[in-house]
Amino acid sequence: MAFTRFTARNRAFRSVFRFSWDHWKKQPVRLAALLLTVLLSTLADVLTPLYSGRLVDAVISGAASDDVAWNAAMAAFMMLMALSFGAIILRHVTFMGIVSLTLKMMSDIAAAAVHHIQRFSSDWHANSFAGSTVRKVTRGMWALDLLNDTLLVALFPSIVMLVGSTALMAWYWPMMGVIIGLGSIAFIAVTVSLSLGYVAPMASLANSWDTRLGGALADAVSCNTVVKAFGAEGREDARLAKVLRKWENRTRRTWSRGTLNGTAQGAMLLVLRAAVIGFALLLWARGQATAGDITFVLTSFFILQGYLREVGMHIRNLQRSINDMEELVAIHAQPLGVEDRPGAKPIRITEGEIEFRDVTFHYGAHRAPLYEGFSV
Template sequence: MARLKLDLRASAFRSVLGFTLSHWRRQPWRLSFIMGAFLLSTLADVLTPLYSGRLVDAVASSAGADAVAWNAAMTAFFTLMALALGGVVLRNAAFMWIVELTLKMMSDIAADAFHRVQRFSTDWHANSFAGSTVRKVTRGMWALDLLNDTILIALLPSVVMLVGSTLLLGWFWPLMGAVVAAGSVLFISVTTMLSLGYVAPAARLANSWDTRLGGSLADAVSCNAVVKGFGAEAREEARLAKVVAKWRLRTARTWVRGTINGTTQGVMLLAMRAAVIGLALMLWAWGQASAGDVAFVLTSFFVLQGYLRDIGTHIRNLQRSINDMEELVDFQSEPLGIEDRPNAAPIRITDGHIAFDKVTFHYGNHRLPLYRDFSVDIAAGERVGLVGHSGSGKTTFVKLIQRLYDVNAGQILIDGQNIAQVGQASLRGQIAIVQQEPILFHRSLAENIAYARPGATR
């Protein structure tokens, strides 16, 4: 049997919920209206069983000709209709507002993530699957949609319903309130432990394999020319089949654990139902509850049961959305690698004089540097050809001028300006690079060549 290990990593919850809260703060009035509307509509659900019981008492107390009973029944009836109408109006108004809230947040998240990913270092992009990066962003966006729905539409009303129903039942019968409160706390505790300690770890592993699957697919498709060149289609299919097999195994385990969790919740709800209905019958037998009171208790429990049954799903959705957003949120804390200095000014290139001044550079953790104490001076307007064997540093020379990598020692100057102290965008915007092949966004050859100067004529 799998060990139960609570997946309550404070860093994950803190980072994801903090990230979400920062976006909520951008729309405070919209958020306040949504929460207020859901709060009031849930209070209508709390009061509905009370007036249902009063309607039953009025009907059971006398014949329809009795004016007192008729008035009581009509009062209960119109109150129920008002509560229902108010709940529908408020709930649907909140739904309309949450659409705007979530779409604005998803748009901001996509734009912010794209902004940051574009500014990660060349080394980061060289070591990251493009497909995996895209998958993290898109999955994180839709996870935010689920997170908003879970917290605002599901968990907030569930908490209000649980507290309100418990207090209302306890007001009339303290023992009934205690039974409902104890059962609800036990149900939520067990559900939380199973969701976070049993289902969530498997879900996180399944998500990691989902990311690998997306990355493997994107890598094979984007490198199709190489695959075709070596006739390696069957080899790539075999490699993907191994990844799919792992993904299938991890995903199946997650789904099975979720089913076990749901079955456990069903058994606990059945036990709660037996306890509440049994106690209601005992109160009726002792003369402490009328037929309307029993109807009130039963209606309260069935409404509450609907909320409780979904709480397990909401907790699982909360954990799943946090798992799915975690990799996206990690982008915010990941260092850019190559960053502009504070208040870096744009570079001003007039002549184009380039100087490498005692430059030392090596890639990553390579033991030997590619350049050691390297100096070269290229006069303005001078043409230079780089000749050397593969791996000797020809491409690296150009990348260092673009500041796609930072040197380990020394400095690179253009017109006497250290490129490490100027804005990267201004530097690269004044350097024209003609790529060896048209790889840019599946655009035309002319667009690839003119990318450095979009307004250039043909």
């Protein structure tokens, strides 16, 4: 059973990523420009601690009247300002790019979904709640917005920051690079395992009940005239209350698991912080690190810690967006039921007649026929 659930989750991730990739490929230039600006703005964050350390060393090395110390301090200061200003401009360009990319994808996906749904067979529409179907499409559209933000402007820069900081630390102190690299990899591995193996299964179940709740609400409101005709308001309240109880229980379990996941991530970051700061103090005690070096290590780690803390949130958002999109992707992957033959042309009727003789019809889910012996 556990293997079956794991396989189903993997299938959902693969189908959603394949679906998203098909739409990313339609805007290659915009996507490449977006990734480039994200990369450059993150590299600015990677280099900021280095020049912060140089600024501290320059200040400690001499008084303000010392031309050498003053020039070194001003050079580090100007570089810090240039990196900060460049990062602001690049992030602005990044977010403008992600707006255009995502809106184009959302509109294309919505149009394609409606096009697909309209061409499903009448039998499919008869056995599918309109409210639930609309909820699947709208939820999947907005999940794509979260997916793009998470992958392109959140997880990608986090990976760049991790690799860049680890490499920079290892250039000065190889053991420090090992500590940060291994600690970060362990943190990400545990976060991914908890998100996919512990939170995601319950999130999928909660989403299925969210869909049922949306369908129940839409159908109760749209069929209100029928409810009133039979005086069945109380029965509708009871039916909705049952769905709400199920939805509440499933959603509470999902949120509780997500909270436990976040607490575990905080504990792991505390251990990593103790290891990094402790090793930096050891280097300082042995005379292998200056005050500027300590500033460099602390600044680098605090920036990296912010990225790592957000990695946990980004992975949870990624898992949530995939859970929210899987029903929309399933609609696109579902066969139409009755498809036109390849090369079929519009029908042209010039003469003749259409006659029904002794027709009996019923929906697949109902034994009683809707009509029988129908002739016209």
